[in-house]
Amino acid sequence: MGMNSRKLRSLSIWIGVALAVTILALYAAIVRSTMNENPVSLLACMETEVSWRAWTCEKVLRHASLTDDQVRQLNQEAGLRFPLSMENPRHVEEMFELFIDRGVDINARDQETKGWTALHGTSMGDPAEKVAILLRHGARIDLRDSDGRTPLDLARLARQKYPTNPHIAETIRLLEEAQGKSPS
Template identity: 35%
Template sequence: MRKLLKWSALVLVFLVVATAGVVLYEFRTTSTFQLIVVYMDQDNPEVIRWSAEQALYAFHPDQDDVEQLSREAGARYAASLPDSEEARSVLTHLVSNGLDIDSVAEMDGSEFTALHAAVLSNDHSAVEILLNEGADPKVTDHEGRTPLDLARVISRNRPDRDFSRVIHLLEQAEGGSRRS
């Protein structure tokens, strides 16, 4: 009986290790964007989130991922992670591997940076993280608007939404300028 239990335990360990290896291999060949999505999805089991995190830091991003993320203003994905410490860590990792934090989204025609996208979402946490990681608050979109200009326009057009925290952060980043 003891021998059967020992063999059963060994088989179970082998299956767990083999499964983990398959998951890590799969995540190694998955795009950085998809890994971030898996990593940030709180509905995923912890083991899957952990595996995605390990693969993200061990194998990603590669040059193709950096180029793709730059075409999408990909810093916005990392900055919008629900946990601000995770967001800072992932963003720092991506930037240190070549991601341009001020790249503009080419695909949707908006020419928004990640900072513009964070303003659109009224996500003061993402704005703060992006600014702290070196995002330039003076980069303009296709209409010549800085993120601060965009925040002010939206604030005027949508008085039901409070943009004061985002505006304050951007004003500080631009050196305290106060335009209306």
């Protein structure tokens, strides 16, 4: 009887080890495939996937460097607008700083939206905290889009169109305050 219980215990240990190795191998494959994702997909994954997958996407984004091509692509799309679109305020600030540290230009212009910067897009009604993040990190308020409008001009247009949006008044105040501080 003692011999059978030792065999059973030994078999249980081997099954446990095999199961752990299999799980680790599967997770390693998931990490490898996640590393091939573009930065924007990783940001979306952090917000929409189940917790273990979101955690993996966040770790890959934090620890893998952006390639020159990825930085160039992000800069052609006003790339700092992507972290600003995240819901989790902690992620917004952290990913924003990560993108800047990796070479994404805070004043990059989106090639598809009349040369808007992240500040142009954010000034149209996003929460004022996101405008404040951009301003804190040096977003230029004097840049004009292809129609000659600054972020403040767009915020004022948004106020006319959406007078009940609670974020626009604070955004205008922040932009006017920043304009008063900027050298003329």
